Amino acid sequence: MKILPAALIAFCLAIAPAAIAADKDSPYYIDKRTFKKQYKVIALAPIDADAALQMPDTVARMIEEEITARLQKRGYTVLPSSVLADIRANMEKQVGGFIDSETGQTDVEKVRAVRRHAFRELWFRHKMDAVSTMRVQITQADVESDRGEWDGVKQSLEREGRRLNYTAKVAASTVSFAIYDQTDKPLYIAYGGLEMLMKRVGDGFEQIDPSLYFVDEKRIRKAAQLTVKEI
Secondary structure, rough: OOOHHHHHHHHHHHHHHOOOOOOOOOOOOOOOHHHHHHHOOEEEEEEEHHHOOOOOOOHHHHHHHHHHHHHHHHOOEOOOOHHHHHHHHHHHOOOOOOOOOOOEEEHHHHHHHHHHHHHHHHHOOOOOOOOEEEEEEEEEEEOOEEEEOOOEEEEOOOEOOOOOOEEEEEEEEEEEEEEEEEHHHEEEEEEEEEEEOOOEEEOEEEEEEEEHOOOHHHHHHHHHHHOOOOO
């Protein structure tokens, strides 16, 4: 059984960021009761996504809606991501944009600098206790006989061909939600599996066309909900 073609292994390694793993049994990095007492106001950063996923803006809104609803239900005050987005946009104008006029390429260092300063400005302008990040990223799902499992979900792998008994690791997407204090110390990090990004064709695997990602709203919202179920 061919597990993954070399090109697809490279695809996964090139795109999947290094994940910071929380304790196996808890997404909290501090005592849960301490967290609930000390961190009442949480600011959301605009959601990021791996470029290869080609994530639509509508998906970002769904994920933020679900996370915000859960936080508010649990008694937290939430600053929407638009607050930080506006700060970033103003700073981008101040630095003359991110595109290098000579090369026509994005100035990565300028982007990073604006993001760092925007976070500082957010803390300066608003009374808050923590800031959170949301990201849709590529990871790997453990698959056994066309059944995948990762980050709290189980899904059937799309296939063409007869059923096979095998084990493999297949590219999949997941939603991460992390909360940090003012010193960038992690307080809470959790993941919710979204969908598998590959299908089995015969005894090999092929990437699913990106146009077919994010078509199941229920799956998107469930992934977001999984990231905050312990809140």
